[in-house]
Amino acid sequence: MLTKLEKKILASIQGDIPITERPYLEIAEQLGISEDTFLKNLKDLCDRGVIRRFGATIRHQKSGFKANAMVAWKVDEKRIIEVGKKMASFREVSHCYRRNPNGDWPYNLYTMIHARDEEACRKTARKISEAASVNTYLLLFSREELKKTSMQYFPHED
Amino acid sequence: MPPMDGIDREILNRIQSNFPVTPRPYLSIADDLGLSENDVLKRVIRLKNERIIRRIGGNFVPDKLGFVSTLCAARVPEDKIEEFAGEVNRYPGVTHNYRRDNEFNVWFTFIAPSMEEILENLEKISQKTGITDIINLPATDVFKIKAHFDL
Numbered sequence: 001m002l003t004k005l006e007k008k009i010l011a012s013i014q015g016d017i018p019i020t021e022r023p024y025l026e027i028a029e030q031l032g033i034s035e036d037t038f039l040k041n042l043k044d045l046c047d048r049g050v051i052r053r054f055g056a057t058i059r060h061q062k063s064g065f066k067a068n069a070m071v072a073w074k075v076d077e078k079r080i081i082e083v084g085k086k087m088a089s090f091r092e093v094s095h096c097y098r099r100n101p102n103g104d105w106p107y108n109l110y111t112m113i114h115a116r117d118e119e120a121c122r123k124t125a126r127k128i129s130e131a132a133s134v135n136t137y138l139l140l141f142s143r144e145e146l147k148k149t150s151m152q153y154f155p156h157e158d
Numbered sequence: 159m160p161p162m163d164g165i166d167r168e169i170l171n172r173i174q175s176n177f178p179v180t181p182r183p184y185l186s187i188a189d190d191l192g193l194s195e196n197d198v199l200k201r202v203i204r205l206k207n208e209r210i211i212r213r214i215g216g217n218f219v220p221d222k223l224g225f226v227s228t229l230c231a232a233r234v235p236e237d238k239i240e241e242f243a244g245e246v247n248r249y250p251g252v253t254h255n256y257r258r259d260n261e262f263n264v265w266f267t268f269i270a271p272s273m274e275e276i277l278e279n280l281e282k283i284s285q286k287t288g289i290t291d292i293i294n295l296p297a298t299d300v301f302k303i304k305a306h307f308d309l
Contacts (some may be wrong), residue, residue: 055177088302098299
């Protein structure tokens with residue numbers, strides 16, 4: 001359970017925090033609490049895993065990882081935990097999720113692969129396919145970003 | 159790509175996770191890297207202005223906040239993509255939406271307080287746009303979420 005103050009703190013860091021010498025002091029003042037209280041609560045939310053990652057998000061297209069592909073894999077359900085862990089261990093894989101197949105869409109494991117270009121993505125997918133012994137897969141390259149934002153979880157807290 | 163030097167890379171590697179939770183975070187980073195606080199601050203401001211840094215802040219685990227999330231894929235005729243994306247993107251819980259090259263060509267993530275709400279919204283989207291071929295693929299196991307790129 002989250003306290004009212006914790007929700008306020010989460011709301012205050014779900015966008016951009018100010019890039020200044022004392023960013024937390026600025027936010028704490030806006031929330032009407034001390035900087036020390038803010039920092040203690042923020043640290044606690046990080047330690048409890050409510051905040052998965054606190055820091056900078058990079059536009060990876062600008063940092064050399066120009067291409068990315070979502071790869072949908074069709075994996076034998078009996079092997080899926082082992083295969084999921086195996087695929088997650090590749091450094092080129094940023095996300096790896098199991099999802100239930102749906103209707104005529106048979107794929108049950110999804111990885112995001114990042115690489116220099118599309119050919120490198122295909123090569124990485126082949127490498128993962130061989131390492132995990134999964135032969136049925138689809139590369140889904142993104143052709144257009146239609147939306148990318150962060151979730152506003154607690155918009156009415158103040 | 160705007161120019162980035164070795165120090166920029168070091169700073170970016172340092173601040174992608176565990177951004178210091180200290181009164182003067184840029185001083186903490188500067189101390190770690192043997193730089194001055196002012197230098198780190200100026201570089202981070204520049205990297206933000208050059209849009210290499212998308213944002214600095216918190217990333218949450220939806221279910222620890224009482225939310226659920228899912229991935230949806232829709233089969234949309236080419237000439238209806240814009241209208242469909244416009245309708246889908248109106249929902250604040252849709253955070254990522256990409257056109258991809260497959261017969262299922264529009265892929266979006268949806269976060270909401272409950273799966274019922276997501277299903278209701280998908281139904282509304284179908285009624286409004288006439289696109290009924292939308293598959294809902296909630297994650298049942300998470301093996302990895304990494305958003306740290308070694309530069």
